[in-house]
Amino acid sequence: MSLNEYFDAAILELKKGTSQKKHPFRYFTLASLQPNTGIGIRPEVLRKVEENLDLIFYTDKRSAKIEEIKIHPRVSGLFYHPKKLLQLKIVGQANAIEDSATLKTYWNGVPTKARKDYTTNLAPGTPITDEQAVDFLENENHFVMVRIQVNEIELVQLQRPEHMRIRFQITNGKWNGTRLVP
């Protein structure tokens, strides 16, 4: 397989992550720079892969990661496909989508049950007592979308006789791959 074929196959899998409920690329681990501990890390659901390969996920605008990416937009995302033994590590700049019309359109597409993820009365991460119930807002939400402008995708394909590791970087809108020692 050529480097380009590895790239195309990887992107196809990434897109499946947004359309197939059980696909392992539905989830990725997002790493960011946390101002106090230095490390911010958590799983996210991949919602959309845009034409230019920007990635979109949804969150609550009060969550720690939103503050973190405001200060340090550079993030990394890790995808792992256990059956295919395929790892994709993406690197890019993350920013919250502020446009209210866009947010409204996508909010309208969030199923009623899932809306609770963006409507807690208190901000995510607020300490509460063991007995305290989590209250939800009725007519407002803190839904936000985050776009990751991806500029690097590193692929590791475990296989015999030789593993494959390729770093793809985008320059002037074109992705170029460099093979690396695995």
Ligand SMILES: Cc1cc2nc3c(=O)[nH]c(=O)nc-3n(C[C@H](O)[C@H](O)[C@H](O)COP(=O)(O)O)c2cc1C
């Ligand atoms: C399987 C799984 C998927 C998750 N997906 C999302 C998601 O798409 N968006 C989100 O905001 N939080 C998601 N979470 C919760 C986050 O991982 C995290 O706990 C929360 O957003 C607070 O993160 P922060 O304090 O680092 O901002 C998910 C958790 C799990 C276990």
